[in-house]
Amino acid sequence: MPIYVYWGEDDFAMERAIAKLCDRVLDPLWTSFNYTSFSPEQPDAVIAGLNQVMTPTFGAGGRLVWLMNTTLCHHCPDDVLAELARTLPVIPENSFLLLTTRNKPDERLKSTKLLKQFASEFQEFPLIPPWKTELLVQAVNQAAQAVGVKLTPKIAEILAQAVGNDTRLLYSELEKLRLYTAGSNKPLDVDIVTQLVRNTTQNSLQLSAAVRTGDTAKALNILADLINASEPGLRIVATLIGQFRTWLWVKIVMEGGERNPQAIAKAAEIANPKRIYFLQQEVKFLSVQQLISCLPLLLELEVSLKQGASEMSVLQTKIIELCEVCRQNSQYT
Template sequence: MPIYVYWGEDDFAMEQAIASLRDRVLDPLWISFNYTLFSPDLADAAIQALNQVLTPTFGAGGRLVWLSNTTLCQHCSDNVLAELTRTLPVIPENSFLLLTTRNKPDERLKSTKLLKQFASEFREFPLIPPWKTELLVQAVNQAAQTVGLKLTPKTAQMLAEAVGNDTRLLYNEIEKLRLYTAGSHKPLDVETVSKLVRNTTQNSLQLSAAIRTGDTAKALNILADLMNASEPGLRIVATLIGQFRTWLWVKIVMEGGERNPQAIAQAAEIGNPKRVYFLQQEVKFLSVQQLISCLPLLLELEVSLKQGATEMSVLQTKVIELCQVCRQNS
């Protein structure tokens, strides 16, 4: 069936998939007749989209109807569900219905089950967790390979630390490096990458380290640098949460008497067991209770930012509180 459901938080990857689908379905000369985007601010967007996808195409190519930022997979009224049930099985082969949302579909809903039943593609576009460094490096190498850019393991690691899980930034940096090295067949060296790529995620990890040691002055200075570099507050918090979560699991497993790096890595979801030794050294002077006490503060910080609090003020406050927790008895 010509039905596509895309969901997830990786906006850039989703945009690429949408552009690919659009190019495949539509004839450039007939786009104005056969391409319709329905935004979520329309009260009856779902009904209009379902009616539109049944309309015969004009001229060459197919028809694409895009229901953007839809909530059909989170809640669906009875009349819309009835229209879905009637429409999905009879969509013409050259008409394509695309539904996109950032939120995870609720598998319990009848509308979600119906869409999964008829969809040609039901695809997630997730962001890689900032603490899963091996997956970030893998994403960097894949992006470099697509444009023919040669990287060494060290430069790939540097890029992963610099861009984190921001796919759009990754491809922008990869394209910049590709243009800079045009005509060269040598892998990029560390010096070139360090000059051309702005490193913000690494500074977020440095912020984690400063908080862990209770160095309030250093932590606030790093935070100021991040904010001056326009690093989004929620991205900083995501890195902090991932780092403290990993530290907590390592400490819990250690205090449980486990000494096998493989077992510790598995429990803490660390892809490379060689990192375990360094993580053990980092949490040596912190207690489990200190690490546990940090997580509610980070959650409060995330909620405050999502509710529209002033970024710099709330970040500074919580960084000071986190440093105080980590400095106790350390």
């Protein structure tokens, strides 16, 4: 069936998939006749979209109807559900219906079940958690292959640390590296990549390390550098939450008497057990209670930023509070 449902928080990856779908379906000369998008603010957007997708195409190519940021998979009135059930099975082969949403579809809803039944593609575009470094490196290698840039394992790791889960920034940096090497047989080396690639996630990890050791002055300096580099506050918080979550799980499992790196890695959702030794050293001087006490502060920080609080002010305040928690009874002092 020519029905596509895309959802997830990785906007850039979703945009690339939508662009590929448009290129495959639409004839450039007839796009203005055969391409229609409906925003959720438009009245009866779903009904109008379903009616449009049943309209015969004009000229060459197919028809594409896009229901943008639709709530169809989260709330579906009975009249819309009835129209959906009537239309989905009979959409013409050369008409394509695309639905996108950031939030995960509610699989309990009849509308979601209908879409899953008839959709030819039901795809998620998730953001990789910042602490899952192995998945980030894998994503870097996949993107490099798509762009046409050859990377060594070390350079792939540097890129993963630099861009984190920001897919848009990843492709931007890879394009920069591709242009740098264009027309030249000169291979990329670590020094060149370090100079060319904007590194913010690594600094966020350095911020986590400074907080962990209770070094308030260093933490505030790193934070200022991140803000001056236009690093979004929520991305900084995401890295902090990921790091403290990992540290907490490792510490809890260690306190339970577990010594097997594979078992600790499994409990902490860490793909590479070789990281466990280093994580154990990082949490050596912190207690479980200290790490637990940091999580509500990070949650408060995330909520404040999402509610529109002054970014620099609230980040500075919470970083100071986090450093104080980590410094209490710590052997770092």
